[in-house]
Amino acid sequence: MTIPGFILRNALRNKRRLTLTVLSVALSLFLFTVLQTALRELSQPQLTEQSALRLIVRHKVSLANVLPSKYQSRIARVPGVKRVSRLTWFGGIYIDESNFFAQFGCDANALFDILTEVTTDPEQVAVFKREKTACMVGIKTMNRFGWKVGQKVTLRGTIYPATLELTIRGVYHGGIDETNLFFHHEYLDEATGWHVVGCYWIQAANADAVADVIQKVDAMFSSSAAETKTETERAFQLTFLSWFGNVKFLIGSICSVIVFTMMLVTASTMSMAIRERTREIAVLKALGYNGGQIFGLILAESFGLALVGGLIGCVGTWFLAQNVDMYVLSHGFFVKFEVTPHIVSAGLLIATAMGVVSCVAPAVASVRASVLDGLRELD
Amino acid sequence: MDQPIVQIRELSKVYQHGDIEVVALNGISLDIGRGEFVALMGPSGSGKSTLLHIIAGIDRPSNGRCVVEGTDVGDLSETELAAWRKQHVGFVFQTFNLIPVLTAFENVELPLLLTGLSARERRDHVEAALELVGLADRMRHLPRQLSGGQEQRVAIARALVTDPTLLVADEPTGNLDAHSAADVLALLQTLNRDAGKTVVMVTHDPKAAAHARRMVHLEKGELLNGG
Ligand SMILES: Nc1ncnc2c1ncn2[C@@H]1O[C@H](COP(=O)(O)OP(=O)(O)OP(=O)(O)O)[C@@H](O)[C@H]1O
Numbered sequence: 001m002t003i004p005g006f007i008l009r010n011a012l013r014n015k016r017r018l019t020l021t022v023l024s025v026a027l028s029l030f031l032f033t034v035l036q037t038a039l040r041e042l043s044q045p046q047l048t049e050q051s052a053l054r055l056i057v058r059h060k061v062s063l064a065n066v067l068p069s070k071y072q073s074r075i076a077r078v079p080g081v082k083r084v085s086r087l088t089w090f091g092g093i094y095i096d097e098s099n100f101f102a103q104f105g106c107d108a109n110a111l112f113d114i115l116t117e118v119t120t121d122p123e124q125v126a127v128f129k130r131e132k133t134a135c136m137v138g139i140k141t142m143n144r145f146g147w148k149v150g151q152k153v154t155l156r157g158t159i160y161p162a163t164l165e166l167t168i169r170g171v172y173h174g175g176i177d178e179t180n181l182f183f184h185h186e187y188l189d190e191a192t193g194w195h196v197v198g199c200y201w202i203q204a205a206n207a208d209a210v211a212d213v214i215q216k217v218d219a220m221f222s223s224s225a226a227e228t229k230t231e232t233e234r235a236f237q238l239t240f241l242s243w244f245g246n247v248k249f250l251i252g253s254i255c256s257v258i259v260f261t262m263m264l265v266t267a268s269t270m271s272m273a274i275r276e277r278t279r280e281i282a283v284l285k286a287l288g289y290n291g292g293q294i295f296g297l298i299l300a301e302s303f304g305l306a307l308v309g310g311l312i313g314c315v316g317t318w319f320l321a322q323n324v325d326m327y328v329l330s331h332g333f334f335v336k337f338e339v340t341p342h343i344v345s346a347g348l349l350i351a352t353a354m355g356v357v358s359c360v361a362p363a364v365a366s367v368r369a370s371v372l373d374g375l376r377e378l379d
Numbered sequence: 380m381d382q383p384i385v386q387i388r389e390l391s392k393v394y395q396h397g398d399i400e401v402v403a404l405n406g407i408s409l410d411i412g413r414g415e416f417v418a419l420m421g422p423s424g425s426g427k428s429t430l431l432h433i434i435a436g437i438d439r440p441s442n443g444r445c446v447v448e449g450t451d452v453g454d455l456s457e458t459e460l461a462a463w464r465k466q467h468v469g470f471v472f473q474t475f476n477l478i479p480v481l482t483a484f485e486n487v488e489l490p491l492l493l494t495g496l497s498a499r500e501r502r503d504h505v506e507a508a509l510e511l512v513g514l515a516d517r518m519r520h521l522p523r524q525l526s527g528g529q530e531q532r533v534a535i536a537r538a539l540v541t542d543p544t545l546l547v548a549d550e551p552t553g554n555l556d557a558h559s560a561a562d563v564l565a566l567l568q569t570l571n572r573d574a575g576k577t578v579v580m581v582t583h584d585p586k587a588a589a590h591a592r593r594m595v596h597l598e599k600g601e602l603l604n605g606g
């Protein structure tokens with residue numbers, strides 16, 4: 001027998017309890033890695049053919065910094081750029097601040113050629129293009145406020161000192177976000193007299209051009225007063241989508257609860273195991289095992305238990321990712337479901353850290369207990 | 380007789396429970412020489428176990444000194460004391476205290492895991508120790524597959540395997556029937572006589588004590604007849 005053998009023998013004493021504990025840790029880690037994978041997939045560019053071609057150019061410093069309007073023609077001339085539209089976040093208030101939704105100033109002529117995956121009525125779009133104060137609104141926002149086509153909507157500017165009096169000329173359906181309102185950038189320019197642009201929205205000619213366009217656009221303005229940062233639309237949106245922060249927070253909270261539960265389970269198992277062995281631990285001390293060695297034995301057992309549970313959980317997640325079509329299961333929400341080494345190692349690290357942390361208190365107590373008190377303990 | 384292995388001088392042990400003081404040992408002086416087999420006797424509560432625990436380094440004196448092979452046990456830190464016990468003391472308990480999930484062989488091997496011995500050396504030592512207690516054929520048995528007397532002999536093998544300076548035993552026959560008790564006592568006697576082990580045994584059974592070469596009587600924490 002070796003020291004690891006002795007630790008193993010100790011761990012295997014109560015097989016039913018060991019099994020339950022390992023399975024609890026495994027289940028916790030399974031949930032943890034699945035949720036983390038889901039979170040990662042949400043944060044990843046979710047590429048459809050059209051959206052993969054769309055890029056956003058913004059000020060390098062922050063979204064609060066604006067770009068000159070003269071950039072538009074220069075961007076349009078970059079090889080690989082098929083279309084470019086201004087896209088400026090207006091951030092206006094509709095009646096009350098609580099009625100939040102996104103509003104963008106854009107080039108009405110280019111908008112729906114770039115935003116190809118949404119469905120619109122061509123007649124409505126034609127009207128929208130002609131009328132400077134017209135706007136197109138996503139179906140969700142239409143329904144939310146009970147708006148009708150033809151209705152006037154007043155948006156009070158918060159960022160821009162302007163109040164826009166818009167007329168709804170059409171509705172769009174589909175796409176990643178059905179809540180936006182799009183209006184003519186020219187109207188904003190006139191209302192403010194500023195002629196500045198929040199972002200430029202690029203449609204690349206083809207997928208091969210994307211990387212090149214990103215590099216060329218940023219290079220072109222690298223020595224200008226307003227340097228740019230160009231990124232895929234998906235990457236950009238994630239900093240924007242209002243629900244994403246909440247989802248992230250929610251998943252984060254659930255993961256913390258899982259980690260905490262995992263700790264309670266291992267802690268209760270280890271304190272039971274240690275309590276049962278009070279007398280044996282005293283015997284080991286009498287035989288010459290010192291505090292550090294006793295502590296090491298307990299720590300290793302708890303660590304091993306958490307590690308095995310963690311590994312089983314990770315294998316479970318891997319199995320799920322291999323054998324279940326998450327694209328179908330999630331109705332297209334997850335295009336891929338890739339369990340990365342990073343997620344697996346983070347999970348295992350957390351599981352084993354919990355294993356270690358959860359046994360520290362009972363281990364320290366048993367190290368401190370006197371040999372005589374331990375020997376007096378009844379079996 | 381050369382330098383005694385154990386030198387106890389004016390040793391006292393007082394347990395404090397709030398206002399109440401229990402004097403377990405009161406000014407004991409005692410020498411134990413190399414190769415002796417001492418039986419500590421006395422009525423219940425006379426301090427036999429307390430004295431044995433101090434000699435074995437699992438308890439500390441309140442006053443006085445207990446020097447074992449030149450080391451004042453009271454001066455050592457907990458960690459030093461553990462290392463000291465590993466080297467100098469083999470413990471035999473009344474209730475055997477074998478680890479139930481380990482075989483006889485593994486129980487005996489337990490103290491050797493702390494040493495730098497190779498697996499092969501450990502096996503040789505364990506087999507020799509089990510041979511000595513007459514249980515070479517029970518090496519693969521778990522404690523529950525052994526009789527009480529056999530369990531205690533495994534415990535003695537475990538105490539011996541590190542070749543300690545002292546073998547200490549607290550009522551080693553207390554949980555055994557007369558026959559097994561006789562076996563265990565005969566074994567201790569053999570170890571003392573043939574292997575030259577120094578044995579200190581607590582007992583209140585005069586028959587058990589008769590196996591020792593010397594009897595020390597305690598009463599109310601003091602030695603009768605000066606030891
Ligand atoms: N931890 C303790 N706290 C308080 N008093 C104690 C403690 N341990 C022992 N004593 C007291 O010290 C005295 C000596 O106890 P000890 O166990 O040495 O007696 P003993 O001779 O071994 O008795 P027995 O034959 O019953 O085992 C007793 O009066 C006992 O009550």
Ligand SMILES: [Mg+2]
Nearest residue numbers: 427428429549
């Ligand atoms: Mg006693």
